[in-house]
Amino acid sequence: MDEKKGSAATRAKNKYNAANYDRLYPYVPKGRKAVYEEAATKAGVSLNDYIIKALDEKVERDKKEREGG
Template identity: 70%
Template sequence: MTEENKTGKASTKAKNKYNAANYDRLYPVVPKGQKAVYEAAAKAAGMSLNDFVVTALDEKIERDKQKEQEG
């Protein structure tokens, strides 16, 4: 095994451990073809698909909170 392979596997293992400790995972399922629409919108906004989805969720929650406060 080369040094590069050892480093690659160790690095991947460390990243996976960090991500498991610091992030929750979501697995949204969307209708066929809709993923491409979301990816294009994210790209147009200069964002990753993940950042786009998280931002959209956060904005929806904030709008709902504001509606509750107004109503």
């Protein structure tokens, strides 16, 4: 018999996420996750949003440095 894991809603969400997002698995030193979570909470955003914004800002700074600006 064909057994499917998870509910239909879970399978649909997983399918959507697989089609629309890339996954990153950053490893951070012990204790740093709590620091990042606290900073995100203070900023009023999720840890994921906080990390994405930090990465985007870093990419833009590096780009400007390379362009001499």
